[in-house]
Amino acid sequence: MTTQRQNTIFGLILLIIACAWTWLVIDTIPPGFGDGDIGPRAFPLIFGVSLGVLSILLLVQAYLRGRTGAAGGQAGAGQEVASTIHWVAAGALLVEISLYGVLLEKCGFVIATLLIIVVVMRFNLNVRSIKKIALMSVGTTLICWAVFEKILGIYLANGTWINLG
Amino acid sequence: MDSFLSALALAFTPYAIGAVGFGTLVGLIFGSIPGLTFTVALALALPITFSMEPVPAIGLLLGTYIGGMTGGSVSAILLGIPGTPSAAATVLDGHPMTKNGDASIALGTAVIVSVFGGVFSLVVMIVSVDLVSRIAIGFGPAEIFALVLFGFSTICGLCGPSLLKGLISGVLGLMIMTIGLDAIEGIPRLTFGSINMLQGVNLLVAMIGLFAVPFIIEAFSQRNDTSFGSKPMVNVRTELPSIRLLFKNLWLMIRCSVIGTGIGAIPGTGGAIASFLAYDHAKRFSKSSKTFGKGNIEGVIAPETANNAVTGGTLIPLLSLGIPGDPATAIVLAGLMIHGIVPGPALFMNHATEVYGMYVAVVIAYFWVLGLQLVGIRLFVHVLKVPRELLAVVVLVLCAVGAYSIRNSAFDIYSMAVIGVGAYILVAIRVPITPIILGMVLGPTLENEFRTAMMLSEGEWNIFYTSPTAVVFFGLAALIIVLQGLSELKIRRKSRQEVQPTDA
Numbered sequence: 001m002t003t004q005r006q007n008t009i010f011g012l013i014l015l016i017i018a019c020a021w022t023w024l025v026i027d028t029i030p031p032g033f034g035d036g037d038i039g040p041r042a043f044p045l046i047f048g049v050s051l052g053v054l055s056i057l058l059l060v061q062a063y064l065r066g067r068t069g070a071a072g073g074q075a076g077a078g079q080e081v082a083s084t085i086h087w088v089a090a091g092a093l094l095v096e097i098s099l100y101g102v103l104l105e106k107c108g109f110v111i112a113t114l115l116i117i118v119v120v121m122r123f124n125l126n127v128r129s130i131k132k133i134a135l136m137s138v139g140t141t142l143i144c145w146a147v148f149e150k151i152l153g154i155y156l157a158n159g160t161w162i163n164l165g
Numbered sequence: 166m167d168s169f170l171s172a173l174a175l176a177f178t179p180y181a182i183g184a185v186g187f188g189t190l191v192g193l194i195f196g197s198i199p200g201l202t203f204t205v206a207l208a209l210a211l212p213i214t215f216s217m218e219p220v221p222a223i224g225l226l227l228g229t230y231i232g233g234m235t236g237g238s239v240s241a242i243l244l245g246i247p248g249t250p251s252a253a254a255t256v257l258d259g260h261p262m263t264k265n266g267d268a269s270i271a272l273g274t275a276v277i278v279s280v281f282g283g284v285f286s287l288v289v290m291i292v293s294v295d296l297v298s299r300i301a302i303g304f305g306p307a308e309i310f311a312l313v314l315f316g317f318s319t320i321c322g323l324c325g326p327s328l329l330k331g332l333i334s335g336v337l338g339l340m341i342m343t344i345g346l347d348a349i350e351g352i353p354r355l356t357f358g359s360i361n362m363l364q365g366v367n368l369l370v371a372m373i374g375l376f377a378v379p380f381i382i383e384a385f386s387q388r389n390d391t392s393f394g395s396k397p398m399v400n401v402r403t404e405l406p407s408i409r410l411l412f413k414n415l416w417l418m419i420r421c422s423v424i425g426t427g428i429g430a431i432p433g434t435g436g437a438i439a440s441f442l443a444y445d446h447a448k449r450f451s452k453s454s455k456t457f458g459k460g461n462i463e464g465v466i467a468p469e470t471a472n473n474a475v476t477g478g479t480l481i482p483l484l485s486l487g488i489p490g491d492p493a494t495a496i497v498l499a500g501l502m503i504h505g506i507v508p509g510p511a512l513f514m515n516h517a518t519e520v521y522g523m524y525v526a527v528v529i530a531y532f533w534v535l536g537l538q539l540v541g542i543r544l545f546v547h548v549l550k551v552p553r554e555l556l557a558v559v560v561l562v563l564c565a566v567g568a569y570s571i572r573n574s575a576f577d578i579y580s581m582a583v584i585g586v587g588a589y590i591l592v593a594i595r596v597p598i599t600p601i602i603l604g605m606v607l608g609p610t611l612e613n614e615f616r617t618a619m620m621l622s623e624g625e626w627n628i629f630y631t632s633p634t635a636v637v638f639f640g641l642a643a644l645i646i647v648l649q650g651l652s653e654l655k656i657r658r659k660s661r662q663e664v665q666p667t668d669a
Contacts, residue, residue, distance in 0.1 A: 006594050014333065021340065021355075029354050038619045040347035043612045044354060047340045054333045061329060085593040086386035090586050093382055093561075097582035100565050101575040113562055120561065124385045125554050140559055144566065152213055154570050 004066040006082040011058040018052035089124070096120060108159030109149075113141040172220070172521030176529065181221040185526050188225035189533040190541075192232025197240050197248045197545045200380055200553060203233020205560070207496040208372045211503075212567040219504040219519050224526030226500045230493050231283060231530045234436060234473050235538070238275040239545050242465070243268060243401065251436025251472040254444040258457060258464025265460045269404035274462060275469045276538040277406060278418055280531045282470035285422035286429065286477025287527050290484075293430075294520075297485035301510035306618035307628045311638035313611050316488040317603065318642040320433035322649035325597030332646075334596050338604020339611070341366050348609060349616055361576045368499055368605055370568050370577045371584050375602055376492065377564045378585020379592045384557035403542045410462070417447055417463060418470045425471035429478020432490035433599070436472040443471030477527075484508050484520065488607070492599055495606045 025044045032039025096119060103112035117137035121127045148154040175181065188210060195206035206229050214222035237252030242259035255275065262271040304312065321331040344355045345365025356362035411418075421443040428439035447467035448457045457464050480497075482488045487509040489495040501508055506516045513520060568581040588598050622628035629635055 003595075010594055010596075024355060030352065037624060038616045040350050040352045040354060043615075044340070044343040047336055047343065051333065051336045051340065054329060054336060058329055058333065083593050083595065085590060086382060089382050089386035090589050093378070093385065094582050094586045097378075097561070097565065097585075098579055100561075101569075101578035101582075104565065104569060104578070105575045109566075117558055117562070120385075120558055125558075136555065136558065140562055144562055148566060148570075153216060154213065154566070155573060156566065157569055157573075157575075 001082045002066075003082045004062045007058055007062040008066075011055045011062060014055035014058070015052060018048055018055055022048035022052065092124060096124075104157035104159075106159050106161045108163040109156035110141055110145060110164040111159065111162065112157070113144065114138065117141070168517040169521045172518050172525055175218075175220040175518065175522045176224065176525035178221075181218075181224055181526070182529055184217065184221035185224040185228040185529045186533045186537075188228030189232035189530050190537055192229035192234075193236035193239075193534070193537055193541075193545060194548050195229075196233035196236025196252075197549060198553070198556065199240055199244075199246045199248055200383065201556065201560070202249045202376070203230055203236070204492045204496070205376045205380060206233055207493055208369070208376050209560070209563045209567050211369055211372075211496055211500055212570045214500055215503060215570070219506060220522035220526065222504055223497070223500055223506075223519070223523050224529065226497050227523065227526055228530040228533065230497065231473070231476055231527065232534055232537075233493075234283075234476055235276065235279045235469075235534050236545070237472070238279070238465075238469055239272065239542070240549055242271045242275065243546065244549065249436070251440055251475070252468070253437055254440040254468035255465055255472075257444065258459075258461050261458065261460035262462070262465065267460065268401050270406060271462070271465050272401065272538070272542060273404040274406040274410070275465055276403060276535060277411065278414075278466045278470040279473040280535055281418050282422045282425055282472070282474035283476055283531050283534075284528070285419070286426040286474040287524065288477075289426045290477040290480050291524060293481050294485045295513070297481065298510045298513060301486055304510065304634065305632070306614040306621060307632050308634045308638070310611060310614040310618055311629070311632075311635035311642075312486060313488060313607050313614065315638040315642040315645070316432045316482065316486075316490075317600075317607050317611070318645050319431060320490070320603050321600045322645045323431070323433035323438075324435075324599045326595070328646070328649045328653055330596045331600050334591070334598060335600035335604045338601035339608040340604075341371070341601070342605045342608035343612070348613055361574070366580060366584070366605075367571060367577060369571050370581050371605060372492070372496055372499070372602060373564050373567050374581040374583075374585035375588040375598050377560055378582070379589040381557045381561050381564075382586070382589045384553045401542055401546055403539050405539075406462075414463065414466050417450075417466060420446065421467045421470040422474040425474025426478040428471070429475035429490070430481045431478075432482055432488055432603075435479070435491045436475045439475045439478075440468035440472040443467040484512055485510065487610070489603060492602050495602050498606060 022045065025041060025048055029041040029044065030039065031041045096116060099119075100112060100116045103115060114137050117140055118133055121133045121136055127133055145156065149156050191206050191210060192203050195201045196203050207226060210225060210229050214225055217225070233249060234251060237247055237249035238255050238259065240246050240248040241252040241255040242263055245256050245260035247253040247256055259271050259275070262268065317335060321335040322328055325331045342365065344362060346352070346363055347354055353363060424443045424446060425439045428434045428442065444464060444467050447463050448454050451457065451461070451463050453461060453463070479490045479494045482490055483494045483498060487498070487507070489498045498508060506512070506519050564581060565578055568577045569575065571577055588601075591598055618628050629639075
């Protein structure tokens with residue numbers, strides 16, 4: 001994929017967001033009383049419309065650059081290879097952090113952290129050595145627990161189902 | 166004078182000195198690890214400061230900022246990889262010095278000139294914050310609106326290679342911040358009836374997500390090609406440069422400090438731009454410009470002086486006007502606000518003691534930098550050998566602890582994850598994330614000042630164009646955007662391999 005293509009997709013997504021935002025703002029927020037009274041609706045509306053205009057500009061820019069690049073037949077500014085996005089890693093992390101959040105509420109900091117580090121080490125980093133995984137998870141959990149809960153006095157999550165520490 | 170003495174009393178407690186030292190150590194470690202910047206360190210350190218007294222808390226944050234700015238030079242010199250973007254210019258001559266066997270003296274010089282640059286900018290800052298606040302104290306809502314708009318357009322224009330993407334990113338930040346209860350009339354906006362959304366997106370949660378999560382994803386997805394441990398590490402220590410060498414380069418250090426402080430004071434710039442300008446300046450005016458790039462000590466002195474001088478510069482608009490110029494100062498701003506210190510023209514009237522305490526904390530932080538770099542350099546070298554993905558696991562836990570501890574709610578962890586993954590995608594398609602965070606910081610001010618101004622004028626728009634100050638700021642804002650747009654059109658034909666001038 002080229003940068004120009006990536007920008008086109010990005011621009012389209014932004015345009016959709018801007019339209020949805022503007023529609024929601026008009027639909028749900030009451031306007032000011034008029035006569036120069038700036039109500040709560042004005043700023044979100046201005047931002048939504050600005051985003052729409054900017055995304056159209058981005059689309060136009062991507063289109064123009066794509067055309068000049070194609071006409072020249074050379075790898076122009078818009079034709080450079082786009083940077084890769086690691087969708088799998090990003091998606092996995094989103095799931096893992098959410099899981100961590102749930103675990104923190106249900107099992108408390110100590111158990112949740114132990115579990116999540118094991119999951120991350122095993123599946124994201126593909127570590128096979130059980131010793132390494134155990135060392136990392138127990139070590140990190142204990143150090144964090146000691147430093148935050150005991151030394152700094154920061155409240156770490158307590159579980160509603162089960163709780164250690 | 167009284168407030169200065171009580172500030173000394175506040176800052177010279179063992180607790181405060183320890184807090185500053187802890188911050189400096191964390192900053193040095195995060196700064197020296199490529200990929201982990203001091204912005205991440207600041208975002209993760211912020212929740213720790215909640216329960217502290219104001220002076221130690223702000224001291225810890227400033228120590229992290231200063232330590233991080235200095236720590237970037239360690240990996241730049243030893244590995245040839247900048248620990249933070251602001252140390253990128255240091256690589257050019259610092260790494261060749263390591264190859265020539267002069268690593269110790271390069272590290273020592275980097276520390277000393279960093280301290281020089283930092284203290285120089287502190288002095289400039291103390292004088293200018295006072296001056297600027299005296300001028301700005303007369304500003305009404307219309308002028309403040311114009312000023313914030315100017316600061317914001319500078320940030321969007323200067324912080325990335327594309328003006329359009331900078332503006333998009335800024336508007337996204339402004340949009341996120343309008344979610345939640347409207348500050349003036351208390352009407353819920355885009356909350357979808359959720360109670361969690363009424364408070365809006367928490368700024369600190371967003372900061373942790375924006376800066377730490379992209380690092381974790383990067384570290385997890387490219388784990389084989391970034392092991393620094395395999396590189397041969399010379400047996401390093403920090404060797405202080407001779408007085409003669411420093412004296413010979415004193416004039417260069419002063420000029421680079423001026424460059425750094427000046428650039429730092431412009432919102433949206435930052436350490437990377439300042440250090441490259443300083444490097445370029447040193448090369449142009451040096452008698453031995455041919456040896457630049459081959460291990461010339463001046464090539465280490467110039468960028469390292471300048472990037473630390475930036476720290477004082479960025480605090481000028483922050484303290485006197487309440488406008489943070491980069492993500493790091495935005496986090497310091499958040500820290501100040503948590504402790505009830507609102508930066509702006511009235512800062513000295515309300516919080517003189519705390520401000521003097523901050524100044525003292527900066528000086529203490531530089532003593533810590535000096536001590537830690539001289540004694541602890543071996544520790545940093547070992548930290549560099551730890552695989553990046555293992556650090557990312559620890560950062561993951563710290564993110565969750567940080568996000569959770571802000572309001573003790575798991576909802577914040579979920580929003581951090583969503584914002585973080587969104588930020589990663591934006592970073593991957595080269596959209597700068599600095600304007601998002603500054604949009605979130607400045608958005609409420611922008612809206613509230615505008616609406617207050619309109620209420621004052623009873624709905625008349627002339628409040629914005631009858632004030633000369635406001636008109637000047639509007640003009641400057643427009644000028645910045647137009648100039649940036651034009652220069653982008655010119656650059657288009659040239660190579661676009663530029664350094665990303667942000668520390669985010």
